[in-house]
Amino acid sequence: METLEGTAKMSDKAKRISPAVTAIIMFGVISMLGDTVYEAARGSNSQYLSLLGISAAKVGLVFGIGEFLGYFIRLISGFLSDKSGKHWIFMFIGYGMLLAVPLIGFSMNWNILIVLIFVERIGKALRSPAKDTILSGVADRRIGIGFAFGLQEAFDQIGAFVGPLIFTAVFCFAGKTGISQYQYGYRALFIPYVILMIFLTFVFTRVTGNKLVPEVKKEHHSELLQPIFWIYTAFTFFCTLGFVNFSTVGYHLKAEGLMSDGNITLVYSLAMIVDAATALVIGRIYDKLKVQTGRKAGGLLVLMILPVISLLLPVLTLGHSSVLIVIGMVFFGIIMGIHETVMRSAIADVTPFDKRGTGYGVFNTSYGLALMGGAGLMGLLYDNSLIGAIILFTTVSEVIAAILYFRMNSMVKKNNAQPSKPLP
Numbered sequence: 001m002e003t004l005e006g007t008a009k010m011s012d013k014a015k016r017i018s019p020a021v022t023a024i025i026m027f028g029v030i031s032m033l034g035d036t037v038y039e040a041a042r043g044s045n046s047q048y049l050s051l052l053g054i055s056a057a058k059v060g061l062v063f064g065i066g067e068f069l070g071y072f073i074r075l076i077s078g079f080l081s082d083k084s085g086k087h088w089i090f091m092f093i094g095y096g097m098l099l100a101v102p103l104i105g106f107s108m109n110w111n112i113l114i115v116l117i118f119v120e121r122i123g124k125a126l127r128s129p130a131k132d133t134i135l136s137g138v139a140d141r142r143i144g145i146g147f148a149f150g151l152q153e154a155f156d157q158i159g160a161f162v163g164p165l166i167f168t169a170v171f172c173f174a175g176k177t178g179i180s181q182y183q184y185g186y187r188a189l190f191i192p193y194v195i196l197m198i199f200l201t202f203v204f205t206r207v208t209g210n211k212l213v214p215e216v217k218k219e220h221h222s223e224l225l226q227p228i229f230w231i232y233t234a235f236t237f238f239c240t241l242g243f244v245n246f247s248t249v250g251y252h253l254k255a256e257g258l259m260s261d262g263n264i265t266l267v268y269s270l271a272m273i274v275d276a277a278t279a280l281v282i283g284r285i286y287d288k289l290k291v292q293t294g295r296k297a298g299g300l301l302v303l304m305i306l307p308v309i310s311l312l313l314p315v316l317t318l319g320h321s322s323v324l325i326v327i328g329m330v331f332f333g334i335i336m337g338i339h340e341t342v343m344r345s346a347i348a349d350v351t352p353f354d355k356r357g358t359g360y361g362v363f364n365t366s367y368g369l370a371l372m373g374g375a376g377l378m379g380l381l382y383d384n385s386l387i388g389a390i391i392l393f394t395t396v397s398e399v400i401a402a403i404l405y406f407r408m409n410s411m412v413k414k415n416n417a418q419p420s421k422p423l424p
Contacts, residue, residue: 024148026203027135028155033196034095035159036166037189038120041101043164043268045117046250047261048182052108056251060379062114063247064372070121071368078129078361087130088204094127095200098193105186108179129360136348136356146290146299149345150283153337157276163192164265164272177261228411229350229359232300233366235404236343239306240370242397243335244313244390246271248378249328252318259322267326271333278337286342290349300346300408306338307398307405314391318382343367 049059081090100119107113135148167185174181246268253259259267286299293301309331316328343363351359374397381389 021151024135024151025155026206027131028152030095030196030200030203031131031152032155032159033192033199034098035156036163036192037098037101037159037196038124038163039160039272040163040166040189041104041120041186042246043250043265044167044182044185044261045104046247047254047264048104048179049113050251050254051179051182052110054110055383056248056255056379057376057383058379059247059251060245060382061376062117063245064375064379066117066121067375068368068372069118070125071364071366071371073122073125074129074364074368075358075361077126078133078357078359078364080357081130081133082355082357087134090130091127092200092204094123094125094130095196097123097126098196102186102189102193105183105189125364128364129357132344132347132360133357136345144283144287144290145345145348146283146286146341148283150279150281150286150341153279153283153340154276156340157272157279157337160272160275161269163189164269167265168262168269171260171262171265226350228300228408229347229363231404231408231411232346232350233363235303235401235408236363237366237370238397238401238404239303239310240339240367241374242394242401243310243371243374244317244332244378244394245371245375246332247375248382249317249325249332251379252382253325256320258320258325267329270326271329271336274330274333275337275340278334279341282338283341283345286345299342299349302342303338304405304409306335307402310335310401311395311398314387314394318387318390 045063046059077090081087097119100116100123104113104116107116135152136145166188167182170181170185170188171177174184250264250268253264253267254261282302285302289299289301312331313328313335316324316331319325344360347359347363348356377393378390381387381393
């Protein structure tokens with residue numbers, strides 16, 4: 001029987017030619033195209049809404065509610081994907097709803113824009129648990145879940161880097177940054193959207209029936225979510241609650257005139273590149289920690305740095321120094337890389353496969369609630385010029401997260417987590 005350590009020493013050549021890696025790369029291209037569409041909008045929405053005269057409190061609240069809907073609905077879609085096993089249906093519907101993003105460029109009506117923002121988030125909620133379940137099934141006991149999600153996140157962030165540059169290119173070509181130019185930028189996203197849907201259809205025809213993913217069984221399962229899952233979920237909640245979202249940062253940069261619109265989207269793209277690099281590194285560290293500790297939950301120990309660097313964000317990004325803001329956005333990228341890699345990988349390691357969609361759903365509902373509360377409150381505090389209160393709020397949230405981390409660390413050391421199973 002081969003161990004996790006043996007798998008970790010698998011040659012790079014074997015990884016490159018592995019059907020599992022091929023499948024992960026194909027899903028990575030899908031994610032890259034999807035991120036090109038919606039991250040372009042996420043890097044510009046705050047500035048566009050600011051131009052339309054929408055307050056920071058409204059922007060923060062709408063983005064917070066959108067994020068919450070996008071994560072809460074995963075509780076339902078994850079459960080349904082567990083029961084039905086129809087992962088591709090959820091993926092096609094979810095990616096199809098990205099059509100809402102280019103449609104933003106056809107309206108300045110606040111009510112319509114709210115609906116389009118919510119539709120995009122709901123679409124992500126429908127596709128994410130199904131996609132993450134498939135990816136974890138492909139990677140589990142083959143190439144390492146941390147490596148798989150790190151590679152996936154790197155592809156994601158290539159798209160997240162390219163997307164905002166579409167707006168930057170439009171601004172440079174037009175020579176100005178008015179409402180019309182933002183609308184042209186949104187409409188240009190029709191191109192990557194069409195390419196995405198064509199490639200998704202291609203991947204569906206190539207990947208279905210490859211037998212890389214464990215079959216979801218229909219009978220009742222008695223396996224329960226483990227105690228460490230709930231501690232981990234609580235830790236993530238408070239880490240995310242105190243996380244300064246880019247909706248607040250972008251609004252601050254625009255409202256204070258600290259950067260041009262093109263530079264705002266450019267600095268967001270920089271953060272996405274940092275995110276991609278972090279994902280590749282942190283994914284490998286995650287897998288190595290699992291080997292060193294001999295526990296499937298051993299990789300959670302890498303999260304020790306998350307509350308610390310999250311404390312720095314409001315100090316760096318909500319000031320008036322361009323240099324510190326850029327540094328802050330580098331930290332923003334590091335945090336996002338950890339969120340998107342380790343936090344997704346860990347769910348696969350602390351839940352059985354047949355409950356994995358449910359696990360992702362429960363976890364992401366908590367994550368979305370934290371995003372909604374954090375973004376909404378920070379937007380309200382920012383509108384009232386209470387930057388110090390934002391810093392205090394972040395500090396309290398991250399201190400609680402640190403306390404939960406030590407509890408989680410103790411559980412891992414006491415071997416309360418599920419032990420690693422031998423690999424075939």
